[in-house]
Amino acid sequence: MSAQQPYKIPVHELDATKKRVHPRFVTGKYQNIRVVSMYFLLALFLILPWIKYDDRQAILFDFAQQRFYIFGLTFLPQDFYFFAFFFIISAFTLFMVTVYAGRVWCGYACPQTIWTHMYQYVEKWVIGDRNKRIKFDKAPMNAEKIAKRSLVYFIWFIMALITALTFVSYVVGTQDLYFSWQSLGGIPFPTWSTMTWSFVGMFTFATYVNAGYMREHMCTHICPYGRFQSVMFDKDTLIVSYDYNRGEPRGTRKKGTHPENLGDCIECTMCVQVCPTGIDIRDGLQVECIQCAACIDACNDVMDKVGYPRGLIRYTTERQLVEKEDTKIISPRIFAYLLLLTALFGVLIYTLNDRVPLEIDIRRDRNALSSINAQGSIENSYIVKITNKTQDKHTYNIALEPQKGMSLQLRFNDLPLDPGESYDMPLSIYGDPAVIDKGQTPIVLTVESDDGKYKVSKENIFTTQGQ
Structure with missing residues (x-):
């Protein structure tokens, strides 16, 4: 396709027949931001139950006593409208971010993305990088494969158990969950209720299955956010896109050369190898894309090595990439969301301040x-x-x-x-x-x-x- 022929960014349907995805881990500007964002949120999740406020766990949702503590505030069941209000604000904030920056939540902050990334890194640490993991899957069962698989599964289980205990500690409390023990036949045993055991088991199983097996299928086939994202996108939404006019026709070439009949894409497939959902971004906008920008960092690294300009794959908008016009940062929808969120935040703050204990x-x-x-x-x-x-x-x-x-x-x-x-x-x-x-x-x-x-x-x- 020549540069004179404008094109629209193609949108591809879901593919439920893909094999297990083994992404290559890559470094770069966006991956550095992503790692800091993900592990900051993970650390926050793990640390918050241990923070004390006035000799009480700072955040505790005590369903048994029907009391919910958030630092200096105590909420009772009749105060549930505060939580409903908070979730409404969170939803509209997510909608506004989606209109402006696409699925940035999925790529940088979603718990499914964070835990999947950790589980895949465990596989890399035990088995090796992408090619070794693919080869390992195809290898016949032997003692080495059983040992490595067992180690991976054991680490996954420990991570899932820690996740489940942390979730439950927000409800039961760290004191009752970790420091209440009894002796059964001389063996220390936690004094958990049947409900506590049930929820620890349930969250352990859910974490193990979601991060170990469901992975990208959770994002593409179960999570509704990926389904309605296209409704919220417009020509000024930031998306990860491949510059078709610049990259096509793609093809291999000797290092340091640039044949006139070829575009900048050297067909290295690095953008496919690093994608955590296993898609080819060069095929256009796809529901599976979580905008983690791994393909951007990988492509920029390749462009540096072959001496071509960066940005063959980049964050851009349809207006900028296809219509060659400047992106309209302040659109009517963004302005409407800002006004709505300002009003909602104002009402919430006023209500909280006016709330008599x-x-x-x-x-x-x-x-x-x-x-x-x-x-x-x-x-x-x-x-x-x-x-x-x-x-x-x-x-x-x-x-x-x-x-x-x-x-x-x-x-x-x-x-x-x-x-x-x-x-x-x-x-x-x-x-x-x-x-x-x-x-x-x-x-x-x-x-x-x-x-x-x-x-x-x-x-x-x-x-x-x-x-």
Whole structure:
């Protein structure tokens, strides 16, 4: 195809018949960024459960007690909307990144990519580089193959087990998971519940299978993100692309020469050999491409060696590569996403700042609106639900805002509550019929911690109806 004939970047369908992919490991600018990004996130995942905050695990999702701790914040089941809000923001952030930078999440930060990369590196360390691994797969079974396979599987299992223990530690807690032991016949044994054993086994199995066997098939056939990415791409989305006009027709040549009838692609297939999903980027945009940029680094290295300019494979946009126009960085969609995310972040921050770590709810006794006691006073019964959302134990007091002719009666004056604990406090308010107004009268109940740090008031009504 001549340079005068414009082309569109072709899009290829999925191929579920490919053999096992053994990528060649390559170094370069993008792979350096990728390794730093992946292992920073991996280290963060492994370290976070060990961080303490106020003598408590900083991040703990205690489903058994229905309390979720994130540093200084305590969330209860009724606060689930915060997590829903967070996931909505995360989803729109991912959409915005996809519109601008394509599947950069998949190549640089996705857990499936990180664990697959580690598992493949174990194979490289034990068996050897790409060609040795391919040859090893085809070799007949013998003692050496059994030994190396066993070592690979054992390391994979240890990595999967560490992953599972880390996942579960976010729910059970590192203290209960790692430091609670009992002796069974003189042998130390963890005192885990049946549920803990089940989840450790489940996560170990899932990690082992996903990173050891599913690998790129998880990205291309199961993960929905790869499926709808094409809907979000436009002409200004950054994608990894092969410069067809510059590279074609491809062909081999002697080092230091550049035949006039050939393009810059020397048919070395390095871009295919380093691809973790086993595709040929020269065939055009494909669903399997996770934009890890390994092909860019490999191609640039080859171009340096043969003395050709870099960028035969590069991050670019369809507008720049095909239409030879400047990429429009600020598009209407990016602007819309930025406005939406700004609004969502603003609402989330405001809601968190406005969130009171003491929650009360007043419910009237449904059995009777009001009654007359032996002294002739009108009685209204209520149940006040008090929830301590702090991470410390507090004692709370309930008071009725002064109102002529009304008094409050409690079963006990002080209510101690542990962190995250709730209690339904029954109480009665009495009104002098000679003083209070007929019908409904607004009342205000105030709950305050004994140290004066937290105070919440809520309004309800006192009624004389039925008298």
